[in-house]
Amino acid sequence: xxxxxxxxxxxxxxxxxxxxxxxLADKIGLSNxxxxxxxxxxxxxxxxxxxxxxxxxKKINLNVMAFAQVSMDxxxxxxxxxxxxxxxxxxxxxxCHSVSGDCDYLLKVVTRDLDSYDELLSxxxxxxxxxxxxxxxFSMRQPKITREFPLTELPIGDAT
Amino acid sequence: xxxxxxxxxxxxxxxxxxxxxxxLADKIGLSNxxxxxxxxxxxxxxxxxxxxxxxxxKKINLNVMAFAQVSMDxxxxxxxxxxxxxxxxxxxxxxCHSVSGDCDYLLKVVTRDLDSYDELLSxxxxxxxxxxxxxxxFSMRQPKITREFPLTELPIGDAT
DNA sequence: GCAATAAAGAAAGATAATTTCGTCTGATAG
DNA sequence: CTATCAGACGAAATTATCTTTCTTTATTGC
Numbered sequence: 001x002x003x004x005x006x007x008x009x010x011x012x013x014x015x016x017x018x019x020x021x022x023x024l025a026d027k028i029g030l031s032n033x034x035x036x037x038x039x040x041x042x043x044x045x046x047x048x049x050x051x052x053x054x055x056x057x058k059k060i061n062l063n064v065m066a067f068a069q070v071s072m073d074x075x076x077x078x079x080x081x082x083x084x085x086x087x088x089x090x091x092x093x094x095x096c097h098s099v100s101g102d103c104d105y106l107l108k109v110v111t112r113d114l115d116s117y118d119e120l121l122s123x124x125x126x127x128x129x130x131x132x133x134x135x136x137x138f139s140m141r142q143p144k145i146t147r148e149f150p151l152t153e154l155p156i157g158d159a160t
Numbered sequence: 161x162x163x164x165x166x167x168x169x170x171x172x173x174x175x176x177x178x179x180x181x182x183x184l185a186d187k188i189g190l191s192n193x194x195x196x197x198x199x200x201x202x203x204x205x206x207x208x209x210x211x212x213x214x215x216x217x218k219k220i221n222l223n224v225m226a227f228a229q230v231s232m233d234x235x236x237x238x239x240x241x242x243x244x245x246x247x248x249x250x251x252x253x254x255x256c257h258s259v260s261g262d263c264d265y266l267l268k269v270v271t272r273d274l275d276s277y278d279e280l281l282s283x284x285x286x287x288x289x290x291x292x293x294x295x296x297x298f299s300m301r302q303p304k305i306t307r308e309f310p311l312t313e314l315p316i317g318d319a320t
Numbered sequence: 321g322c323a324a325t326a327a328a329g330a331a332a333g334a335t336a337a338t339t340t341c342g343t344c345t346g347a348t349a350g
Numbered sequence: 351c352t353a354t355c356a357g358a359c360g361a362a363a364t365t366a367t368c369t370t371t372c373t374t375t376a377t378t379g380c
Binding site: 103146 | 210219
């Protein structure tokens with residue numbers, strides 16, 4: 001169970017994953033040692049699954065972000081397998097969700113430009129046996145984009 | 161321009177954003193100081209836009225992930241504004257993309273359970289003036305999910 | 321070749337992480 | 351009501367790491 005200090009730690013590190021232990025301790029209102037022990041616990045118990053540097057896509061020449069809705073011929077494992085292999089080996093595909101609704105998978109894809117996207121689509125995805133069709137939504141602007149989870153909904157342990 | 165050391169640094173920190181400078185230096189094959197200077201440069205020049213702790217959604221009671229396709233009545237700024245305000249104030253909405261295709265916006269949403277999702281939908285989004293309709297795809301499984309950008313496509317500077 | 325520039329490495333000084341230990345608070349059983 | 355125990359905090363000492371400075375090594379243009 002998490003108390004308000006734990007939640008503050010998670011919130012602070014979601015925002016800045018490289019806070020030093022001292023800064024973190026100041027921010028949440030504990031001293032050095034207990035803050036450190038709590039953080040280790042949160043890491044050990046996998047509340048925190050990792051730390052990631054966030055890069056600027058534009059700066060590294062990734063100008064196209066798209067969501068591809070993929071429909072499959074059927075849902076037999078041997079039909080899905082070649083597709084999933086491509087997905088897992090393709091670094092431009094950041095996310096693959098098996099979804100409810102009209103299509104079977106939703107992919108989040110990042111590429112340098114439209115040509116690269118087209119190439120990925122027509123030479124990789126559409127070549128996969130089992131893939132019936134792909135319909136693309138291009139992300140043109142991102143009024144909001146964050147990786148933070150909402151922590152406001154969490155039940156709070158003691159120490160309130 | 162980035163050379164192979166810079167790219168290794170970006171790749172390593174995308175994977176583990178809390179590598180110490182020493183570990184990073186070992187990994188990329190430079191000594192302490194130059195590795196540190198390169199990292200600072202990459203931060204200063206905003207190749208790295210930030211560091212984030214990655215939480216486990218299941219552990220903190222966020223069990224529903226969904227993509228909401230939103231259609232608006234029209235594209236006048238005064239129509240969009242109330243919707244975008246809700247989006248920006250709603251912590252459950254992680255991403256809002258203005259997209260090409262059949263709908264206007266694609267939202268990535270995370271909630272505790274289906275009830276919370278329904279509440280968000282019917283009491284917040286669908287109440288917004290200007291929102292014509294919302295169609296939801298629930299993410300049931302994630303065969304792949306990463307936050308890493310592909311760095312293989314980058315042109316490499318000298319020092320090859 | 322030789323100077324000038326740019327980046328690497330070594331080492332020292334400054335800063336921060338991690339451990340240890342003593343203390344306090346609150347719960348529970350006698 | 352008090353004694354005991356568990357759990358967590360904080361101060362301080364130790365260890366490790368970061369950050370700077372200075373020197374050395376490559377590379378480029380003249």
